[in-house]
Amino acid sequence: MIKTIIFDIGNVLMKFDYGPYIKNLLKDDEVIEKVNDAVWRTGYWNELDLGYEKEAVFSKMLEAGPDCKDEIQSMLDHVGDCIGPMDYAKTWIRDLKEQGYQVLFLSNYSEFIMNSRPDVLDFLPLMDGGVFSCYVGQIKPDPAIYRTICEKYGLTPEECVFLDDNKANIDAARDFGMNGIHFVSFEQANEELQELLK
Numbered sequence: 001m002i003k004t005i006i007f008d009i010g011n012v013l014m015k016f017d018y019g020p021y022i023k024n025l026l027k028d029d030e031v032i033e034k035v036n037d038a039v040w041r042t043g044y045w046n047e048l049d050l051g052y053e054k055e056a057v058f059s060k061m062l063e064a065g066p067d068c069k070d071e072i073q074s075m076l077d078h079v080g081d082c083i084g085p086m087d088y089a090k091t092w093i094r095d096l097k098e099q100g101y102q103v104l105f106l107s108n109y110s111e112f113i114m115n116s117r118p119d120v121l122d123f124l125p126l127m128d129g130g131v132f133s134c135y136v137g138q139i140k141p142d143p144a145i146y147r148t149i150c151e152k153y154g155l156t157p158e159e160c161v162f163l164d165d166n167k168a169n170i171d172a173a174r175d176f177g178m179n180g181i182h183f184v185s186f187e188q189a190n191e192e193l194q195e196l197l198k
Contacts, residue, residue, distance in 0.1 A: 001159060002101070002159060002160070002161050002179065002196060002197055003101065003102060003156075003159040003160070004101065004102040004103075004104060004153070004155055004159060004160045004161075005096050005101050005102070005103050005104070005160075005161055005163070005193070006103075006104045006105065006106050006130075006149065006160055006161070006162045006163070006178070007093075007103070007104070007105050007106070007107075007127075007130075007162075007163050008105070008106060008107055008108075008140075008162075008163060008164035008165060008166070008169065008183070009105055009107035009109060009121075010107065010108070010109070010165070011165040011183070012086075012163055012164065012165055012183050012189075013086055013089040013092075013093075013105070013123060014083060014084065014085055014086055014089065014120045014121070015082075015083060015084040015085070015086060015120075016082060016083055016113075017082055018040070018079075018082045020082075021079075021081055021082030022035060022036070022075060022082075025074065025075060025078065025081075026071055026074075026075070031068050031071055034065050034067060034068045034071075035065060035068055035071050035072055035075055037064065037065065038061050038062070038064035038065030038068070038072055039061050039064075039065075039072060039075065039076075042060070042061070042064050044057050044060050044061050044064070046108070046139055047060075048110035048112050048113075048134070049108040049109060049110050049133045049134055049139050050133060050134065050137055050138070050139055051110070051111070051133070051134035051135065051136075051137050054110075054111070054112050058073075058076060061076075079112075079113070079116050080116035080117040083113065083116065083117040083120050084117075084120060085119075085120050085122075086186070088186050089123045090122075090123050090126060092186070092190065093123055093126045093127060094126060097126065097128075099197070101197075102128050102153070103126075103127050103128055104127060104128055104129055104130040104131075104149065104153060105124070105127055105129075105130030105131070105132075106130055106131050106140070106145065106146070106149050106162065107130070107131070107132055107133065108133045108139045108140055109132045109133055109134060110133075110134045111134055114132075128153075129152075129153065130149070131145065131148055131149045131152065133145065136148050140164070140166070140168075140169040140172060141166075141168045141169045141171070141172030141173075142172075143172060143175070143176055146162075146172065146173055146176040146178065147176070157176055157177030157178045158177055158178070158179075160178045160179065161178065161179040161180065161181060161193065161196055161197075162178045162179070162180050162181070163180075163181045163183050163189055163193070164180070164182070164183060165182070165183045165184070167182050170182045179196060181193055181196070
């Protein structure tokens with residue numbers, strides 16, 4: 001029997017879409033590729049999610065893109081522009097709480113992003129808690145972070161369902177013993193969730 005619903009945050013309970021944001025900010029396709037290489041494809045973004053010191057990570061990103069340091073810095077300065085609310089998030093959480101479920105979050109998330117748009121996390125007070133990767137030094141799909149949330153809240157994996165837009169994170173949750181739903185859209189995920197909760 002499912003007792004706990006665990007949500008990823010980015011692209012599940014809030015929008016995090018850097019593709020259109022960078023295109024609009026930088027315009028030039030060649031520069032965009034260089035910035036994407038330096039920021040996202042190096043794995044340095046994961047270091048922010050792991051809680052590494054922000055300035056040290058930014059320095060590595062800038063070194064990885066020596067031809068476009070100004071553009072990388074501009075992207076980092078305005079990164080909040082690629083984040084936005086999902087209009088269904090609060091209602092979804094409230095509905096599940098009213099049905100008697102514990103509702104938690106498990107998210108790869110950095111303090112840098114928290115501080116850039118704190119308003120999009122306005123659903124957090126409705127939840128029963130959760131785990132941000134930057135505070136525990138672990139990121140999905142590392143099994144350790146699933147163990148961390150279970151230990152923190154006394155969860156039995158089989159009594160949990162985890163929703164995430166990243167298939168690898170869902171696979172890891174299932175390997176850990178949780179039920180998993182690969183989030184593609186609110187309608188699809190909610191339908192699968194309600195079916196599982198019957």
